[in-house]
Amino acid sequence: MDKAFEPGIQQAGDVEIKEIYFIDTKSNKKINLLEFPYPINEKLDLIFCRNVVIYFDKPTQKFIFNNFEEILKSQGFLIIGHSETMFGISDKFKFLGHTVYQKKI
Numbered sequence: 411m412d413k414a415f416e417p418g419i420q421q422a423g424d425v426e427i428k429e430i431y432f433i434d435t436k437s438n439k440k441i442n443l444l445e446f447p448y449p450i451n452e453k454l455d456l457i458f459c460r461n462v463v464i465y466f467d468k469p470t471q472k473f474i475f476n477n478f479e480e481i482l483k484s485q486g487f488l489i490i491g492h493s494e495t496m497f498g499i500s501d502k503f504k505f506l507g508h509t510v511y512q513k514k515i
């Protein structure tokens with residue numbers, strides 16, 4: 411695994427990464443996206459969730475995006491996969507371009 415994605419305190423430029431949660435059923439610290447609330451104790455700045463929601467139907471995608479909106483800080487970022495979209499599914503995020511969305515205020 412890439413060192414930058416190991417959990418714990420990391421430095422990435424001038425940004426300190428305090429904690430990383432893996433939203434992946436193969437990880438030890440796994441989070442099942444279908445079971446809300448997720449075991450996360452703080453609001454997150456950023457969620458990478460690439461090539462995951464595409465396997466779920468639209469109502470389930472809406473459920474997951476709503477959950478992401480819930481656990482992100484105000485104006486937090488969500489990055490999804492190139493084949494995925496929030497168009498017609500959730501209006502809780504602003505589309506910034508490509509795969510990048512930002513939680514609306």
Ligand SMILES: C[S@@+](CC[C@H](N)C(=O)[O-])C[C@H]1O[C@@H](n2cnc3c(N)ncnc32)[C@H](O)[C@@H]1O
Nearest residue numbers: 433434435436441442443444459460461462491
């Ligand atoms: C195609 S892989 C994408 C992996 C990685 N995000 C990437 O872009 O390479 C789909 C991933 O969705 C995860 N997944 C499937 N159902 C899930 C669920 N209910 N909760 C969390 N992760 C799930 C699987 O563990 C798998 O790693």
